[in-house]
Amino acid sequence: MPASLADLDTGQKARILDLRLQGLERRRLMDLGFTPGTEVEVVMKAAFGDPIAYMVRNTKIALRKQQAEQIIVEPIS
Amino acid sequence: MAGCQCTQAAGCPTVSGNFTRLGINIDNYDFLIALAGNPNTGKTTLFNALSGLRQHTGNWPGKTVVRSEGAFRHHEYKYKVVDLPGTYSLLSTSEDEEIARDFILFGNLDCVVVVVDATALERNLNLVLQVLEITDRVVVALNLMDEAERKGLYVDARKLSRELGVPVVPMVAREGKGIDQLLQTVEDVVTGRLSTRPRRIDLDPQIEEAVQQLLPHLKNLYPHLSNHRWLAMRLLEGDRSIEDAIRNDALADPETGSTVPADEEIPELEAALEV
């Protein structure tokens, strides 16, 4: 069972493997820097874990939990 | 030289030669330029240095959602400059993106200055490539070169320029460094002395064929626009905002009014709108 970005804890790092999205939604996340191969770190979670702030390519970007669940990652220990 | 009105701690950016900040005196300009780029790359800092106005800089909650306008004179030309909202893309999935995109697409710009963060090029070049799909009158302002140096990063501006096919000017906007060269480069582009060869991504042959089928119809419908290829690509991608703009006649020439005859059907266009 592969992990998604939403499964990670604050401070944890992971590498993006795939985006389970198509069309404009996929493009939108890639424009924000979430491309396969990119390293991401969880910097902050709001109450109830939504939204979640990530450090990606030198910039903090917040995603809705529902979006983060579609980004498949491999945790980096 | 006009009195400098900025109050930044770093002092007044110095610009030599025949340069005057004109504030909001934007009537009768010769050329229209816009500052585009990701958030926090120094667009407003550059805008203030050029116009003498004092728009908010830095990370503040209000953000630039509306565009600010100002003017300056350099050599014999008067320029109107527009500070666009910061965006990571021109897909128009937010209000900011829509403002920036519509202005780049339909604003009749003489030049787009894309301000990029030299410390985060990989992220910033995504927007540069999107702007290059729309227009070839582009100058890249490679800003925050002081930060890059502090982090031990060396960016080869000449090589970057060769790869992008448009001029790249290294800058430290907060200290006014590079503004002289930026203005000279912008002048070369707007006057046509310098022609660019923007790097564009090759399309899959099948998609290219579909684009070619749409092109003549879009050219016919919107002779006043210059970015038919970009429109065709967005239609094939299923971009709702462009589909709506075509259905609602929002792309029609304001001078001549409606361009889509109500009773005329264009099968290729209809097909693209159906996808």
Ligand SMILES: Nc1nc2c(ncn2[C@@H]2O[C@H](COP(=O)(O)OP(=O)(O)O)[C@@H](O)[C@H]2O)c(=O)[nH]1
């Ligand atoms: N070190 C450094 N900081 C800069 C430079 N240009 C702008 N800044 C700072 O970067 C921050 C964002 O600048 P701003 O003009 O608001 O960026 P905008 O979001 O693109 O309009 C501000 O704190 C500026 O003072 C520069 O060349 N070097």
Ligand SMILES: [Mg+2]
């Ligand atoms: Mg700004």
